[in-house]
Amino acid sequence: xxxxxxxxxxxxxxxxxxxxxxxxxxxxxxxxxxxxxxxxxxxxxxxxxxxxxxxxxxxxxxxxxxxxxxxxxxxxxxxxxxxxxxxxxxxxxxxxxxxxxxxxxxxxxxxxxxxxxxxxxxxxxxxxxxxxxxxxxxxxxxxxxxxxxxxxxxxxxxxxxxxxxxxxxxxxxxxxxxxxxxxxxxxxxxxxxxxxxxxxxxxxxxxxxxxxxxxxxxxxxxxxxxxxxxxxxxxxxxxxxxxxxxxxxxxxxxxxxxxxxxxxxxxxxxxxxxxxxxxxxxxxxxxxxxxxxxxxxxxxxxxxxxxxxxxxxxxxxxxxxxxxxxxxxxxxxxxxxxxxxxxxxxxxxxxxxxxxxxxxxxxxxxxxxxxxxxxxxxxxxxxxxxxxxxxxxxxxxxxxxxxxxxxxxx
Amino acid sequence: xxxxxxxxxxxxxxxxxxxxxxxxxxxxxxxxxxxxxxxxxxxxxxxxxxxxxxxxxxxxxxxxxxxxxxxxxxxxxxxxxxxxxxxxxxxxxxxxxxxxxxxxxxxxxxxxxxxxxxxxxxxxxxxxxxxxxxxxxxxxxxxxxxxxxxxxxxxxxxxxxxxxxxxxxxxxxxxxxxxxxxxxxxxxxxxxxxxxxxxxxxxxxxxxxxxxxxxxxxxxxxxxxxxxxxxxxxxxxxxxxxxxxxxxxx
Numbered sequence: 001x002x003x004x005x006x007x008x009x010x011x012x013x014x015x016x017x018x019x020x021x022x023x024x025x026x027x028x029x030x031x032x033x034x035x036x037x038x039x040x041x042x043x044x045x046x047x048x049x050x051x052x053x054x055x056x057x058x059x060x061x062x063x064x065x066x067x068x069x070x071x072x073x074x075x076x077x078x079x080x081x082x083x084x085x086x087x088x089x090x091x092x093x094x095x096x097x098x099x100x101x102x103x104x105x106x107x108x109x110x111x112x113x114x115x116x117x118x119x120x121x122x123x124x125x126x127x128x129x130x131x132x133x134x135x136x137x138x139x140x141x142x143x144x145x146x147x148x149x150x151x152x153x154x155x156x157x158x159x160x161x162x163x164x165x166x167x168x169x170x171x172x173x174x175x176x177x178x179x180x181x182x183x184x185x186x187x188x189x190x191x192x193x194x195x196x197x198x199x200x201x202x203x204x205x206x207x208x209x210x211x212x213x214x215x216x217x218x219x220x221x222x223x224x225x226x227x228x229x230x231x232x233x234x235x236x237x238x239x240x241x242x243x244x245x246x247x248x249x250x251x252x253x254x255x256x257x258x259x260x261x262x263x264x265x266x267x268x269x270x271x272x273x274x275x276x277x278x279x280x281x282x283x284x285x286x287x288x289x290x291x292x293x294x295x296x297x298x299x300x301x302x303x304x305x306x307x308x309x310x311x312x313x314x315x316x317x318x319x320x321x322x323x324x325x326x327x328x329x330x331x332x333x334x335x336x337x338x339x340x341x342x343x344x345x346x347x348x349x350x351x352x353x354x355x356x357x358x359x360x361x362x363x364x365x366x367x368x369x370x371x372x373x374x375x376x377x378x379x380x381x382x383x384x385x386x387x388x389x390x391x392x393x394x395x396x397x398x399x400x401x402x403x404x405x406x407x408x409x410x
Numbered sequence: 411x412x413x414x415x416x417x418x419x420x421x422x423x424x425x426x427x428x429x430x431x432x433x434x435x436x437x438x439x440x441x442x443x444x445x446x447x448x449x450x451x452x453x454x455x456x457x458x459x460x461x462x463x464x465x466x467x468x469x470x471x472x473x474x475x476x477x478x479x480x481x482x483x484x485x486x487x488x489x490x491x492x493x494x495x496x497x498x499x500x501x502x503x504x505x506x507x508x509x510x511x512x513x514x515x516x517x518x519x520x521x522x523x524x525x526x527x528x529x530x531x532x533x534x535x536x537x538x539x540x541x542x543x544x545x546x547x548x549x550x551x552x553x554x555x556x557x558x559x560x561x562x563x564x565x566x567x568x569x570x571x572x573x574x575x576x577x578x579x580x581x582x583x584x585x586x587x588x589x590x591x592x593x594x595x596x597x598x599x600x601x602x603x604x605x606x607x608x609x610x611x612x613x614x615x616x617x618x619x620x621x622x623x624x625x626x627x628x629x630x631x632x633x634x635x636x637x638x639x640x641x642x643x644x645x646x647x648x649x650x651x652x653x654x655x656x657x658x659x660x
Binding site for chain 1: 457468469470471474475476477478479491493502505506507508509510511526527528529530531532534535536537538539540542543544545546547548588590592593594595646647650
């Protein structure tokens with residue numbers, strides 16, 4: 001990445017942090033009072049963003065699958081970047097979902113009074129499992145370089161690198177082989193854990209019997225494919241920007257194309273089954289997606305800019321890495337619309353006939369538009385993630401594509 | 411000459427039913443509500459009684475009355491459907507709570523532990539009857555003026571209602587600031603704090619049409635036990651298998 005682009009992005013992240021601080025201050029002082037969602041649409045923009053980052057974290061999952069399940073050697077060198085990206089995405093995820101809690105100071109309750117009949121508890125367990133796996137994986141992938149950097153007299157912050165390497169001052173061939181084994185083991189473990197994590201997030205919505213679109217066996221599968229699609233697209237963009245590896249970008253582009261086709265097919269099935277079944281609530285929710293106030297987020301943002309255009313770019317420009325990277329960038333940027341259209345319409349349908357005509361209060365309505373506070377808090381969290389990623393990319397050995405890195409990822 | 415007027419108000423009988431239930435083993439009691447839609451006049455007294463009893467803030471409602479218009483002009487009718495929490499015997503809301511903050515108590519009443527609830531609102535999403543609301547920390551008097559010697563003023567107005575502690579679940583909840591139940595899921599609890607001292611739920615006593623009945627369905631002498639045998643009996647969304655403890659009479 002060029003220095004000017006890097007500085008520009010750092011500047012944007014800092015600006016975002018500053019602007020978002022106003023929203024964060026309101027959130028911390030007044031709880032959920034400043035938000036626009038209410039009791040009939042109890043989840044809003046922050047949950048949509050949570051799902052968005054959940055998907056982005058699946059990039060490494062895709063890389064792991066291709067590298068260790070399909071034994072595609074070329075993906076091994078992406079190990080560091082992918083693992084670090086997961087860590088940042090998980091950080092954003094946890095920030096969004098914690099800020100969404102009405103009483104976030106009680107998050108410790110997950111540990112002392114958990115209910116294992118709740119899929120939210122399992123999400124908490126699997127989230128932490130993913131966090132631990134990818135923190136360890138990142139550590140063992142970069143440890144060799146951390147030790148080397150801590151001894152490099154030309155490098156600033158050698159003490160910090162020594163601290164991050166947990167005081168290790170020598171890195172032998174034996175250490176190298178052992179770390180390689182650990183990373184391999186962690187990658188294999190991350191497969192079932194990742195599948196369960198992404199699947200559980202889908203099942204979290206699918207088990208709710210009164211929610212016509214969510215309540216489907218298709219939902220967990222849709223979540224897995226959505227995660228692979230958005231995460232894969234993100235990794236493709238990052239590979240193009242940070243590693244400049246054309247064959248790898250093209251290979252990732254093909255995988256993303258496959259995920260995009262699968263996702264659009266599943267989405268089409270969802271609409272087809274919903275409209276054919278003709279259950280009034282389901283049709284009402286689908287109509288809200290396709291013809292409601294936010295129709296443009298579905299037709300223009302998601303299907304046009306995030307579906308059709310990337311599809312054409314990936315098909316027609318499959319050998320052109322810039323075209324592939326642009327296609328993937330479009331998928332990443334527009335995927336938040338997919339998440340928004342998943343969360344809101346199913347909530348925005350009254351579940352009891354006549355409820356809309358009684359007891360008027362803004363918190364008891366199904367019309368929902370995220371307000372400034374929600375956007376500012378979102379901006380703050382995204383800026384934290386962007387800043388953490390950029391600083392890591394600059395000061396940690398996560399994007400280097402040297403031979404050591406390649407071997408480590410094996 | 412046939413009997414024209416009832417010899418006693420049903421409230422008196424239900425009061426006796428509640429007192430009798432309190433003398434029984436608590437594990438054997440199953441609190442149940444029956445609402446006669448044929449009698450409901452849509453006066454909303456139950457809603458107001460509940461709001462007042464539980465000191466509910468704006469945007470939080472436990473028992474509202476849904477007004478439904480049926481038919482097309484000139485053949486139109488209006489139907490009123492009071493909707494408290496259904497206190498399901500197979501509640502979808504309790505299963506999804508990640509921290510066991512909501513559960514059915516020994517008498518089948520679905521309750522919320524305000525000091526445990528994390529405010530994730532998963533239970534709100536899971537409830538098929540939209541019977542739960544979240545407390546977003548609203549105040550009726552927020553934004554109203556303080557004008558001494560001209561108006562009563564917001565402080566005085568608040569002291570008369572929303573600055574008073576709610577007594578839900580038999581506790582005195584502190585003046586609304588940042589503490590619970592702000593940020594929590596809230597719902598109808600059959601006025602457990604009133605039942606504990608032998609009083610009927612506020613919505614039952616305030617029902618001007620005497621359309622709401624309450625008691626222990628396991629007590630053969632109770633009024634609700636009798637009403638549960640009515641051929642007019644039905645439940646909301648029975649196809650979901652939630653088995654509500656709130657029944658309706660057509």
